[in-house]
Amino acid sequence: MAWENSKAHTPADRLANSEFRARRYLNAHERRWCAGHFFDAIRFRRKYQWLLSRLALAENPDTLLQLHLSLAPIATRPPHFQVIAGEERLQAAVAAMPTPDAPEDYIRFVLSFSDQLARSLLRLFPPDEAIRAAQAFNRRAPTILRVNPLLVSRAEFLRIHSDLRPTPWSPWGVYAPAGVNVYTLAGYREGWFEIQEEASQLSAFLSGVRPGDTVVEIGAGGGGKTLVLGALMRNRGRILAIDVHEGRLKELMKRAQHAQIHCVKPLLVEADETGRWQHRGRSWRRIEKIHTQAQCVLLDAPCSGSGVLRRSPDARWREVCIEEFSQIQRNLLLxxxxxxxxxxRIVYVTCAFEPQQNEEVVEWFLSSPAGRGFRKEPVLEALRRAWKHAAALVEKESPDRQRNDRKNTEDMPPLEALCAGDFVRTWPHRHDLDAFFVALLRRCE
Known part of the structure; x- marks a missing residue:
């Protein structure tokens, strides 16, 4: 009921955390049980609506939750639970649902996606792959940690935590076991790691920044990519972290202090609803001083968030206007x-999969007067260089640079699998990564 009443304003994970804080008598197992069913009930809401209609039952939070539990494995149900409408009627309704032979209805109702998201997937993929992509978005994402190479190597971190294992794509990544409270792990208080998904890590690696650089991050938010930039720069140089939300910048600076990143300067800007900055005041004067000085501008563009549905199951039900996001993205590139x-270079990043927020925005910028001095940079070679550099920074085991370079090349994952033409595109069904888009735009000398 609380999510139904506040879903337009409060993300489901934030609401769940608030509810758990009010019920401290629940133990860790009970919280995981409640959270799992809560998020799955939201994730499959459209499927449940279809079934309730078929069963001629009213839709309300109680019937939605009861139906969810009726479809869950028996071992996960509460004791003495009664299946809604009776087992026979329920199974008959499930058997009547659309099949993969009608892919759009199958994605919309059985896999429980909005019409807009279903159509987007079917425009990007043939029907069978669109279904696999939707199924992958419905699976819960793994918890990924990113080690802080300023303080610890991944090998050392894994020696301390023998139950953790390295991730395949990022040399700084570590899988955390399902259900583990990562804030109780050794090294958290010392700033040894943060929670950050692999595709997000890779997008920051692609900045190619080095110690001493001047770097600007637009849309810095809570600072996940900012901390990667600071570690790549070994705390030497300057990062101007720009955002329109003061609270996010305050959180960023807390995280930077915790991770011992000292080269970040936050900057709060004012912007209109289309993303254009207000070219006046102290913030604008600070921005003007670094015109033509940044070796890299990482634009973490506001987007619909369609690429992170595994982590935000309620995001599929938010009403979003893709055209409005596209306008903001174009203006921020300007x-x-x-x-x-x-x-x-500009590193343009979104966590959305619609081309209107990605390829089409980049092509528009390159054809505009402001973008004609830029060109797309070959992304595979840049990704390989970025991966090798990141791997070298986190490997503190040997002073033999030549041997480390050879080891890094041997350990490098098949990064070409992440490249789609001139861009990086990651997918949960292909790579077990969130759906990120990255473009590299180099300014001509």
Whole structure:
């Protein structure tokens, strides 16, 4: 009921945490049980609506939850639970649901996606792969930690935590066991790690920043990518972290202090509803001073968030206007362009999969007057260089640089699998990664 009443304003994970804080008598197992069923009930809401209609039952939070538990494995149900409408009627309703032979209805109702998301997947993939992609978005994402190479190597961290294992794509990544409270792990208080998904880590690696650089991050948010930039720069240089939300910047600086990243300067800007900055005041004067000076501008663009549905099951039910996001993204690229030094780059990142927020925005920018001095950079070679550099920073075991370079090359994953033409595109059904898009735009010398 609480999510139904507040879903337009409160993300489900934040609401769940608030409810758990009010019920401290629940133990860890009970919280995991409640959270799992709560998020699955939201994730499959459209499927449950279809079944309730078929069963001629009213839709309300109680019937939605009862139906969810009726479809769950018997071992996960409460004691003495009664299946809604009776087992025979329920199974008959399930058997009547659309099949993969009608892929759009199957994705919409059985896999429980909005019409907009279902159509987007079917435009991107043939029907069978669109179904696999939707199924992968419905699976719960693994918890990924990112070690802080300023403080610890991944090998050392894994020696301390023998139950953890390395991730395949990021040399800084570590899988955490399902259900573990990562804040109780050794090294958390010392800033040895953060929670960060692999595709997000890779997008920050692609900045290619080095110690001493001047870097701008637009849309810095809570600072996940900012901390990667600071570690890549070994705390030498400067990062101007720009955002329109003061609370996010305050959280960023707390995290930076915890991770012992000292080269970050936060900057709060004002922007209109289309993303254009207000070119006045102290913040704008600070931005003007670094025009044409940044070796890299990382634009973590506001987007619909369709690429992180595994982690935000309620996001599929938010009403979003893709055209409004596209306009904001185009305007932020226009704000980013003057900041880039000759030979520098813009790294354009979204966690959305619709081309209207990705390829189409990049192509529009490159054809605009502001973008004609930029060109797309070959992404595979840049990704390989970025991976090797990141791997070398986190491997503190040997002073033999030549041997480490050879080891890094041997351990490198098949990064070409992440590349789609001129861009990086990651997918849960292909790579077990969130759906990220990354473009590299190099300013001509």
């Amino acid at each position: 704000e980013a362009a003057p900041l880039v030094a000759p030979g520098g």
